Amino acid sequence: MATITFLGAAQEVTGSCHLIESPAIGKVILDCGMHQGGDAVKRISKDRFDFDPKELDAVILSHAHLDHSGLLPKLVHQGFTGPIYCTSATADLLRIMLNDAAGLYERDLERINLRKQRRGRKGQIKPEYTQGDVDNALKQCQGRRYGASTAVGPEASVVFHDAGHILGSAIVELEFKEEGRTKRVVFSGDLGNKDSSLMNPPARLREADVVLMESTYGNRNHKNVQDTVDELAEILATTWDRGGNVMIPSFAVGRSQEILFHLGQFHHQGLLDNWQVFLDSPMALQVTRVYDKWLKLLDDKDVKELNDAQKNSLIGFLPSLQISESPQDSIAINEIKRGAIVIAGSGMCTGGRIRHHLKHRIWREENTLLFIGFQAMGTLGRQLVDGAKTVRMFGDEFAVKARIETLGGYSAHAGQDELVEWITSFETNPQVVLVHGEPIAMQALEARLEREHGISCKLPAPKETLSF
Ligand SMILES: [Zn+2]
Ligand SMILES: [Zn+2]
Secondary structure (H helix, E strand, O other): OOEEEEEEOOOOOOOOEEEEEEOOOEEEEEOOOOOOOOOHHHHHHHOOOOOOHHHOOEEEOOOOOHHHHOOHHHHHHOOOOOOEEEEHHHHHHHHHHHHHHHHHHHHHHHHHHHHHHHOOOOOOOOOOOOHHHHHHHHHHEEEEOOOOEEEEEOOEEEEEEEOOOOOOOEEEEEEEEEOOEEEEEEEOOOOOOOOOOOOOOOOOOOOOOEEEEEOOOOOOOOOOHHHHHHHHHHHHHHHHHOOOOEEEEOOOOOHHHHHHHHHHHHHHOOOOOOOEEEEEOHHHHHHHHHHHHOHHHOOHHHHHHHHHOOOOOHHHHOOOEEEOOOHHHHHHHHHOOOOEEEEEOOOOOOOOOHHHHHHHHOOOOOOEEEEOOOOOOOOHHHHHHOOOOEEEEOOEEEEOOOEEEEOHHHOOOOOHHHHHHHHOOOOOOOEEEEEOOOHHHHHHHHHHHHHHHOOOEEOOOOOOEEEO
């Protein structure tokens, strides 16, 4: 008998973590993600493990996003010393993601403790993990190729398949022998949008007893990518005509590389002659270099386009790209009156260099602020998308005069049709479990699978256990 307990991303999108237990496997978790949104210090102390990290045999990681990996240092801090299996590209990205998150966490913690001291409060908040734990977690990572089989227990093995979501992202196939037969669990991780540039479509699998499928966009489909690229060209043209600049808040992994690729295509089509493009995000730059290292994992057709331009690199594909490493480089962009495209973090304008660009440009009507990612409730990005006339930043009020645009086609997740196609590729009638979705999205997907395919899904509550 084997069990799966759904500890995170059960009826919610973040905090992905599922515990599998069986004599053949031991105790293994799929993902070790943190919950996202709000204050990092409070969030990390609130996220608790419902098992003893010292007793865990292994972690299997679907991809490097923090909602799937962010609690690894805390797990190590609490005594986990086993292997962390992931793809080799994920291990490379993880180094950037975990170090960046640790830096932010440390700074936030210092600030909170200083405030406590100033107010005369006793006691300091102790860190939930340290840089040493990050270093150890990275040492525990064991990178694997797609398609290679790795033993994870006496009679169990894991294979990673391309999920097409971000570089290195994987669908996890876990196989083990029990009661004289082979059992198979497939965990989709986050499934990519098959239209998106650079990524391959998610691999289709045929056999499983249980499938855990993400359902982020279980209730809708995305706009077509070609329409999105056309829209981007149009936005650049009208902004140039108004004499302005374009600011693009962007997440460091995935979205930034995709927009760089499309801007590179524009360059080769002669559409960017008037423009200077700035990548004003040290983290996005590091991530783009990792993408360049692993081009062989990306979509062949798009990589051929890079090669045909004799660049063999995403950074080289856009020769006019200017990289802002230091804060001084970033400040220098403010001098440009017309024709700057600035890609900067954070993706929801909650922090980072993008806010400094907004401070200089959002109150001028010739400029454009272009959103290419989802904007969560409560963020500055969401206020702007919702049409705020003024916003507060740096203790001051700013009129929103710049044009606010949203491109809907840049999603890194499969839409409803693609989720249905992916799950109906299985030929063994597996038990389908929906995870990683808001209830409204999961229910819509559940209803469609039942109605059109006679598939009944399980929507587990947090900490619910499934035996199989
Ligand atoms: Zn993800
Ligand atoms: Zn996710």
